[in-house]
Amino acid sequence: MITAAQQILKKYFGYDRFRPMQQDIIDTVLTNRDAIVLMPTGGGKSMCYQVPALVMPGICVVVSPLIALMQDQVKALAANGVNAAFLNSTQTAEVQYNIETACLGRAIKLLYVSPEKLLSNGFFSFLKRLQINLFAIDEAHCISAWGHDFRPEYTQLRSLKEQFPTVPVIALTATADRLTQKDIQEQLRLQDPAIFISSFDRPNxxxxxxxxxxxxxxxxxxxxxxxxxxxxxxxxxxxxxxxxxxxxxxxxxxxxxxxxxxxxxxxxxxxxxxxxxxxxxxxxxxxxxxxxxxxxxxxxxxxxxxxxxxxxxxxxxxxxxxxxxxxxxxxxxxxxxxxxxxxxxxxxxxxxxxxxxxxxxxxxxxxxxxxxxxxxxxxxxxxxxxxxxxxxxxxNPPASFDGTVHAQKALSAVARMLEKAPLGLVIDVLRGSRSQQVLEKNFDRIKTYGAGRDLSYHDWQSYLHQMINQGLLEIAYDDAYTLKITPTGKEVLMQSKPFALVKFEPNTVTEELAPVKTKSKKEVLKDELFERLRALRKKIADQNNVPPYVVFSDTTLSEMAQEKPTSRPAMLSISGVGMVKLENYGEAFINEIIAFVTDQQEQGHKVKGATHLVTLEAYKQGFKPDEIAAQRNLNIVTIYSHLATLYEQGYPIDMKEFISGPEYYKLEPVITRLGPEAKLKEYFDHFEGGVDYNTIRMALAVYKRKLKAV
Incomplete structure (x- = not known):
């Protein structure tokens, strides 16, 4: 099933490999196990349920909080050739009836619904007539009162496990702290879920x-x-x-x-x-x-x-x-x-x-x-x-100092208070306060009481904030906001791991934006092509009444501008170009790239792939290699090299003009033995000069293209 998942990834979404953790998540879902997925926005969460939905027989029901999100995802799936639909309050009864009929007829693979629609009268009865392979709960943090976007209607989703105990549930969110993660599992009543926590880092x-x-x-x-x-x-x-x-x-x-x-x-x-x-x-x-x-x-x-x-x-x-x-x-x-x-x-x-x-x-x-x-x-x-x-x-890092001793005093106070005190009370103990709360809890008797009298309340507040921000302490929201020592904090306290602090001046922040870098000539040309491709994308998107990013993402356009694919195989190798999009849009983008490269070549700019395309145009007009070499004032060996490369890339070069069948089959076993990356001279020496370099070069091109086709 994982092989099938990889095939679907390429066919429908245009990617050669899964991102980190996606394959493990998909494998878990395919084994019918519940899962909780924490993955940052843009990390590829939707792929974690869309791919298994297409692998498994039946239909996946996706619970999504917003109409706009449903419409966007369904449009994007349709552009990739996937049958998907959504049901919500904006649709007429007739439209909803037709979608439900298509679902019953197994014509839909992913059905997006709101929590309100899912829990409406009679909808569970409709769902029980379907072969549901998966429930996906998007924006799952909405189910937790500890989260930042709590929605009471989400709490009723626990009934999914009551009504469909054998159907796996995958809960997905980009924003959930530890308390919210635990609450998601309990609220949805998930059965021994596999928990996947991707890095929250968005380094871009x-x-x-x-x-x-x-x-x-x-x-x-x-x-x-x-x-x-x-x-x-x-x-x-x-x-x-x-x-x-x-x-x-x-x-x-x-x-x-x-x-x-x-x-x-x-x-x-x-x-x-x-x-x-x-x-x-x-x-x-x-x-x-x-x-x-x-x-x-x-x-x-x-x-x-x-x-x-x-x-x-x-x-x-x-x-x-x-x-x-x-x-x-x-x-x-x-x-x-x-x-x-x-x-x-x-x-x-x-x-x-x-x-x-x-x-x-x-x-x-x-x-x-x-x-x-x-x-x-x-x-x-x-x-x-x-x-x-x-x-x-x-x-622009601020000046810092060795704050290890300050940090150890604070961590020691937290530890001796049995991690049962909030930030303000910890500061009171460090400064030797005689407040009612300190005296009632006997915190004036611990060893670190008054150990930080030399610093102001504001300084301790700043330093504790820095310790929280840098992961030495954390706030337990479900335990009266008390401070807890993290493993990193224990290293500072117990092992004297060095820790730097900054003397903070309130309400001052840096005024530096990221510096604007001067671009190289190559980068400028790439940007020019990117803008031409972006304009073409907008034109195609408007013609198809879809957002431009549904046609191709910026990263896909950027890779096109970098690699300049000018053949169908080369275009298909671009990340984000699947078979459906290749058929629908590939030719237009290939032609735009060829036009750009040709324009740059005519203007005297050296562009990757341009010289090969000029040779290709001359070849298409019927000129022989020696004639092309004379026209372009290039060595004949260079022209043969161009033609060989073009053939490898899938261009319509008739190899029978340059190498016969018997010649190729004479060379093929030697190429297999020596390897296609061996130097031309090794082949030339093997045949003791009996086969010329151009024939060898063309035989290698045929061999490599055959390998790609396997």
Missing amino acids: INLTVLPGRNRFNRITDFLDQHKGQPGIIYCLSRNTTESISQKLTALGYKAAHYHAGLSANARATTQNAFLKDNIQIMSATIAFGMGIDKSNVRWVIHYNLPKNIESYYQEIGRGGRDGAPANALLFYSYVDVLNLRKMLTEGEKKQQDLQLVKLERMQQYAEATSCRRKILLNYFGETLKKSCNNCDICR
Whole structure:
């Protein structure tokens, strides 16, 4: 079944191999076992249920929280030649009836539904008439009250295991801390699930925090450095989204705004324009973007501080889903903290305390003095050994000092308080406070009481924040927000592992954006071809009424611009080009690449593959190798080399003109014995000069093409 999965991966999705962990997840699902998958946005979660759904007989039911997400995924699957459909409230009764009929007729392989639709009257009865091979729960963190986007309707999904005990369930999310992960398993009542935690690292995203002053001018400076690149600006208020989009539009940018106060039709129209690249900049509240499958978002700006790290991580994850470089720019102001605290204190008490602590962690991230990527990964329980070198702190590190003794004092206090104290109480003990809580718990009697009297409350608060951010301590949200020592913290406490601290000055953040690199001539040519391919993609997408990234992703276009495939076999070797897309779009992109290469050659630019194509054009016009060599002022040996390479790549070169059948079959066993990578002279010497170099070269081309066809 794994072999079948690999064949489906190439046929429908155009990839030669699975990404890390995907194959193990698919193998687990194919053995009928439940699974929990934590994988960052853009990490390839959907492939983990789409591939097994196509391998196994029957239909996969995907539970998805948003209509837009369902529509995007179904469009993308259709473009790949996969029969998929969705059911939601926007459809007429007739449309829903036809889809249900297609499902019963086994014409649909993946059916997307909302939690509300899944749990509606009579829908389970319909599902029991189907051969369901898998339930996939997308955005599974929504089921947990400990998560950042809790949705009460998700908690009813536990009934899936009651109604369909033998059908495997795969729960997928990009944002879940340890507590939320555990809750997902319990809420869905999964049976001994295999748990897969992929790295949360998104190394392609550059992380930067800037001061909150003069934001709009900084945004326009940023946009000038990233012309033509789609992106999202997240704002705290609806009015701000409208103000920003109006100002940007007045300056000539293709911008629009999106928030929950707009009509459903207005939101859908705006979102569709963004997906189709008719709008380049979306200024929006958090109402926009959850599950948006647009892979070519190149940057995400937060105009205001997000309320927690989960939201921030999920929102920046909408950039660079295709793996190509992306930017995440956050503006930070303490006023944002005050506004968010005011909003959060109006909520239910239990959630209020949790959300305020999570807001504090977000503030710590914005005020960080160490690698920002380490902080994000530590939050999700992952340790990054080295600094990332792709954030503003790594580019401009602040001055640090040996803080091992300070860290050991704090860790010792936490340990002697039996890991039962929150951050503020730990500071009180370190500073020798005689507060009621310290005295009631007898913490004034422990050895580290007063060990940090020489430092201010603010200093200890800063140092403890740094220890949390760098993974020495973690906050137990389900245990009264007490501090716990991590394995890394134990190394510092017990083994005196060196630990650096920064003397932090409040409310100051770096003002350095990622430096703009000067591009080489080769990179400039690649960019020119990429833009031509992007324009062609937009034209084809508009003709087919689909978003451009559904045709090909930016990474696929970038690989085309790098490799310049000018034949069907070469195009099929590009990652993201499957058989269906090759048939639908391959010829148009091949012709565009040939046109670009020819244009560059005529302008005197040396472009990889160009000289071969000029030889090909002359060959197509009926010229012989010696005539082509004379026309181009090249050695005849070079022309034969071009023709051999072109034949290997699948171009229509008639080899009978250059080597006969008997000649080839005389050479074939020798090539098998010496190997196709042996030097031409080895073959020439083997035949004692009885076979010329050009014949040998052509025989090798035939042999190599046969190998590729096997």
